[in-house]
Amino acid sequence: MSESDASLTIALAGQPNVGKSTIFNILTGLNQHVGNWPGKTVEQKTGLYTRDGQVIRLVDLPGTYSLTANSEEERIARDFLLREKPDLVVAIVNAAALERNLYLVAELLSMPVRVVVGVNMMDVAGQAGIHVETHVLQAALGVPVLPLVASRNKGVSELLDAALRLMKNPDDFAPNRPEIRAEHRPVLAEIRSLLSGKIPLYPEDWTAIKLLEGDTEITEMVRQSAPQAWERIHALLKQHEDAYLDVAGGRYEWVGRMLRAAMVKPKPGAISLTDRLDKIATHPFWGLGLLLSIFGLIFWLTYTAAMPVVIWLDTQIIPFLAASMRWALAPAPAWLTSLLVDGLIAGAGAVLALLPVLVIFFAVLGLLEDVGYLARSAYIMDRFMHWMGLHGRSFLPLCIGFGCNVPGCMAARIVEEPRARLLTILLMPLVPCTGRMAVIAFLAPAFFGKNAASVTWGMVAGDILMLLLIGIAINRGVLRGARSAFIMEMPLYHLPNARTIGLYVWHNTWAFVKKAGTIILLASATVWLLAYLPGGEVEGSLLARFGRWLEPAGRWLGLGDWRLIVALLSSFVAKENVIATLGVLYGSEANLGLAEQVARTLTPAAALAFLVVLITFIPCAATVAAMKQETGAWKWPAFSVGLLLVISFGVAVIVYQLARVMGWGV
Amino acid sequence: MRLRSKCKNLEEFNPSQPGHTPLSSLKPGERGVVVGLLGGRGLMCRMVSLGFTPGTEVTLLQNYGRGPLLVTVRDTRVALGRGEALKVLVEAL
Numbered sequence: 001m002s003e004s005d006a007s008l009t010i011a012l013a014g015q016p017n018v019g020k021s022t023i024f025n026i027l028t029g030l031n032q033h034v035g036n037w038p039g040k041t042v043e044q045k046t047g048l049y050t051r052d053g054q055v056i057r058l059v060d061l062p063g064t065y066s067l068t069a070n071s072e073e074e075r076i077a078r079d080f081l082l083r084e085k086p087d088l089v090v091a092i093v094n095a096a097a098l099e100r101n102l103y104l105v106a107e108l109l110s111m112p113v114r115v116v117v118g119v120n121m122m123d124v125a126g127q128a129g130i131h132v133e134t135h136v137l138q139a140a141l142g143v144p145v146l147p148l149v150a151s152r153n154k155g156v157s158e159l160l161d162a163a164l165r166l167m168k169n170p171d172d173f174a175p176n177r178p179e180i181r182a183e184h185r186p187v188l189a190e191i192r193s194l195l196s197g198k199i200p201l202y203p204e205d206w207t208a209i210k211l212l213e214g215d216t217e218i219t220e221m222v223r224q225s226a227p228q229a230w231e232r233i234h235a236l237l238k239q240h241e242d243a244y245l246d247v248a249g250g251r252y253e254w255v256g257r258m259l260r261a262a263m264v265k266p267k268p269g270a271i272s273l274t275d276r277l278d279k280i281a282t283h284p285f286w287g288l289g290l291l292l293s294i295f296g297l298i299f300w301l302t303y304t305a306a307m308p309v310v311i312w313l314d315t316q317i318i319p320f321l322a323a324s325m326r327w328a329l330a331p332a333p334a335w336l337t338s339l340l341v342d343g344l345i346a347g348a349g350a351v352l353a354l355l356p357v358l359v360i361f362f363a364v365l366g367l368l369e370d371v372g373y374l375a376r377s378a379y380i381m382d383r384f385m386h387w388m389g390l391h392g393r394s395f396l397p398l399c400i401g402f403g404c405n406v407p408g409c410m411a412a413r414i415v416e417e418p419r420a421r422l423l424t425i426l427l428m429p430l431v432p433c434t435g436r437m438a439v440i441a442f443l444a445p446a447f448f449g450k451n452a453a454s455v456t457w458g459m460v461a462g463d464i465l466m467l468l469l470i471g472i473a474i475n476r477g478v479l480r481g482a483r484s485a486f487i488m489e490m491p492l493y494h495l496p497n498a499r500t501i502g503l504y505v506w507h508n509t510w511a512f513v514k515k516a517g518t519i520i521l522l523a524s525a526t527v528w529l530l531a532y533l534p535g536g537e538v539e540g541s542l543l544a545r546f547g548r549w550l551e552p553a554g555r556w557l558g559l560g561d562w563r564l565i566v567a568l569l570s571s572f573v574a575k576e577n578v579i580a581t582l583g584v585l586y587g588s589e590a591n592l593g594l595a596e597q598v599a600r601t602l603t604p605a606a607a608l609a610f611l612v613v614l615i616t617f618i619p620c621a622a623t624v625a626a627m628k629q630e631t632g633a634w635k636w637p638a639f640s641v642g643l644l645l646v647i648s649f650g651v652a653v654i655v656y657q658l659a660r661v662m663g664w665g666v
Numbered sequence: 667m668r669l670r671s672k673c674k675n676l677e678e679f680n681p682s683q684p685g686h687t688p689l690s691s692l693k694p695g696e697r698g699v700v701v702g703l704l705g706g707r708g709l710m711c712r713m714v715s716l717g718f719t720p721g722t723e724v725t726l727l728q729n730y731g732r733g734p735l736l737v738t739v740r741d742t743r744v745a746l747g748r749g750e751a752l753k754v755l756v757e758a759l
Contacts, residue, residue, distance in 0.1 A: 065712070065715035065716055066711070066714075066715035068711050068715070070708060070711045070712060070715075096741065097740065097741045097742045098741070099717070099740040099741055100716065100717045100739075100740045100741065100742050103715065103717070130741070214707060244707075244710070244714075245703070245710075245714065245719060245720060248714040248715075248719050249719045249720060249721065252717070252719055252722070252740075265741075274743070275727075278727075278728075278736070278743075282728060282736060284730050284733060375745075378745075379734055379736070379745045382733060382734045382745070382747065383732070383733040383734070391747060392734065392745070485709050485712065485747060485749070485750045486734060486745065486746065486747030486749075486750060487712055487713065487716060487744065487745070487746055487747070487750055488744070488745045489716065489742055489743065489744055489745075490736065490743035490744065490745055491743075492743075
C-alpha cells in the first residue's frame with residue numbers, strides 16, 4: 001500500500017491541544033510517514049487509512065489557532081488547503097474550549113473546502129461541567145458534527161463514516177458561513193469586484209476578507225497579481241485599517257450564535273480539578289519545587305530502572321554477541337573479525353544498549369506532556385528563561401534535550417521567533433543528554449566511590465549553571481534583540497493515553513536508533529580503522545600517535561594519558577562511545593572492571609577534570625547535523641563546536657588546577 | 667533590560683479613558699472586559715486568535731506582581747508574559 005493507491009485525501013485540521021495527533025495515530029497507526037513540509041522546518045505527518053477497500057491519504061496539518069499568515073505553520077496549513085485542495089477537511093475541536101476552537105472552523109468554512117467537525121474531549125469537558133449537544137451544533141453549522149473521546153477511541157470510526165458519506169454526496173454540504181459585520185460589507189463587496197478575475201489561484205471572497213484583515217502574504221500576492229486594481233484596493237484598505245479587529249470580532253460573534261443553544265457552561269465560580277492542581281503546579285514557589293522534584297524523580301527512575309538493564313546488556317549480551325560473532329567468523333580473515341567485533345559490536349552496540357534509558361526517559365516526558373503538565377513547566381520556568389532573553393516555551397525543547405540533543409534541536413521548532421529558536425538550539429549541547437549521563441554514571445562510582453552521587457549531581461548542576469551563563473552571554477553579545485511574546489495555552493489536565501505516549505516514545509527513540517544505525521556505525525568503523533592501522537596494534541596506531549601528539553595539552557587538565565584523550569575525541573561520534581573506546585584502548589584485564597582500570601590511572605583532580613570536559617565537550621556528530629538542518633547553515637554548528645571546545649577545555653583546566661590546590665592532585 | 671524599562675513606561679501609561687487599565691494590574695479573581703490591544707500587528711493577531719477581542723471577558727487567575735500571569739479567556743487558560751499582559755487594556759468589572 002503506498003500513497004499512489006490513495007483515491008481520496010483528507011486533511012486533519014485543528015488548534016493545538018485538541019487531540020488531533022491521537023486521532024491521526026488511531027487512524028494510521030504505524031502506517032504513517034513523518035517528515036518535513038517541503039523546504040520548511042515544520043513537521044509533516046501523512047498516513048494511509050483503509051476503509052471498505054478504499055485507501056485514504058490522511059494529512060495532519062500543523063496545529064494552528066487561526067489561518068492568518070502569522071507563523072510558518074499557519075501559512076503551511078492554508079497553502080495546503082488552497083493549493084492541494086484536499087477532498088475533505090476534518091476539523092477537530094476541543095469540547096472544553098469550543099468558543100475559541102470554532103474560530104478556526106469559522107476560518108475553514110470561509111475557504112473552498114468541505115468540512116466535517118469532530119468535537120473531541122467530550123469527557124474532559126463533562127468533568128469541567130461543560131455539556132455540548134453536537135446535533136444542535138450540527139443544525140446550526142449546517143455541517144456534520146460528531147462527538148469524540150479520542151483518548152478512548154470513541155467516535156473516531158463514526159467521524160470517518162460521516163466524512164465518507166459527505167464525499168459521496170458533495171451536494172449535501174450547505175454550511176452556515178460566517179459573515180462580516182454590516183458596516184464593512186460595502187467595502188468587502190467593492191474589493192471583491194476589483195479582484196474579480198485577477199487572481200485565478202485564490203478564492204476571491206476569501207482573499208477580500210484576508211486583505212481587510214491586513215494579511216501580509218495575501219496583500220503582497222494581490223499587489224503583484226493585480227497591479228491595475230492595487231491602487232484603488234490600497235486606498236480602500238487605508239480607509240478601513242480598523243477592519244482587522246472587526247473581522248475577528250465578527251467571527252467570534254458568529255461562533256457565539258452557533259453555540260448559543262448547543263452548549264451548557266458550568267456556573268461561574270465552580271472550581272475544577274485543573275484549578276485545584278494549578279494552585280500548586282503554577283505557584284512560583286511550590287510549582288518550582290514540584291518541577292524540581294519531578295525532574296529529580298525522572299533522573300532517579302531513569303538511572304535506577306534502566307541502568308541495570310544497560311549494564312546487563314553491556315556486560316552480558318554484547319560480549320555474548322561478540323563471542324558468537326568470533327565463533328561464526330572463525331574462517332574469515334582476522335581484520336574482518338576485528339572490524340565487526342571490536343569496531344561495530346563494541347561501538348554501535350554499546351550505543352544501542354542505551355535504548356532502555358531513552359525509552360524510560362521519553363515515556364515519562366510523554367506522560368507529562370499528555371496529561372498537560374509540560375505547559376505548566378514552561379510557565380514556571382518563564383522567569384528564568386528571561387535571563388537569557390528567552391521565554392518559557394524554550395524550556396520544553398531543552399527538556400527533551402536531556403533525553404537526546406537531536407530530538408531536542410528538532411523540538412525547538414515550537415519556539416516561534418527565529419532568534420529565540422536559534423539561541424535555544426545553540427544552548428542544546430549544554431544540556432547533559434542520556435549518553436553523557438551514562439558515561440558519567442559508569443565512571444563516577446569507580447572514580448569517587450561513595451561520593452559518586454554527589455559528584456554526579458554537582459556535574460549536572462554545574463552544567464546547567466554554565467548553560468545559563470552562556471545563554472546570558474550569547475543573548476547580550478551575539479544574538480541581540482528584543483524578546484518575543486510569551487503567549488501559551490495551558491490545557492486542562494486529563495487522563496493520559498497509552499497510544500499517544502507510545503508513539504511519542506517511538507518517534508523520539510527512532511531518531512536515536514537511526515543515528516546509531518548510520519552515523520555512529522560509520523564512525524565506529526572509522527575509529528576502529530584508525531586504531532588498527534598501520535600495524536594492527538592499538539599502541540602503534542594512527543589514533544595513538546594523534547593522542548600522543550595532544551598529550552601536552554591534556555597535561556593542563558591532568559590527562560597525560562593519550563588513551564583518555566582519544567576516548568574524549570571519540571565522544572564526537574557519540575557521547576556514549578567514550579565507554580566503548582576506553583574498552584578498546586584499555587583492553588581487558590582479569591578481575592578488574594574497565595571503570596576501575598581507568599580510575600587507577602587518574603588522581604581525583606584529574607578524574608574530576610575528565611568528567612567536566614566530558615559533560616561540556618563539543619556536540620556529537622548527530623547533534624551537529626541536526627543543528628545544521630534546523631538553522632539552515634553550517635556557521636551555527638561550527639560556532640557551537642568552537643565555543644564548546646574553548647569552554648570545556650577552559651573550565652576543565654580551572655577545575656583541575658583548583659582541585660590540585662585543594663590537595664586532590666595525588 | 668531595555669524591554670523592561672519600556673514596560674515600566676506602559677505601566678504608567680495613562681489610558682485615554684478612565685477605568686481602562688492594563689490586564690496586568692488586575693488581581694487574582696478579578697474580571698475585566700477587553701477594550702483594546704496595544705502593540706504590533708503580529709502580537710495582536712496572536713492575541714485575537716486566542717480569543718482576546720474587544721468586548722471579551724477575561725478572568726485573572728494568577729498574578730504575583732512579577733513573572734508571567736495566568737488568565738482565562740473564552741474557557742481557555744492562557745499564560746501571558748507580563749509584557750504582553752501590559753498591552754491588553756481592560757475595563758475592570
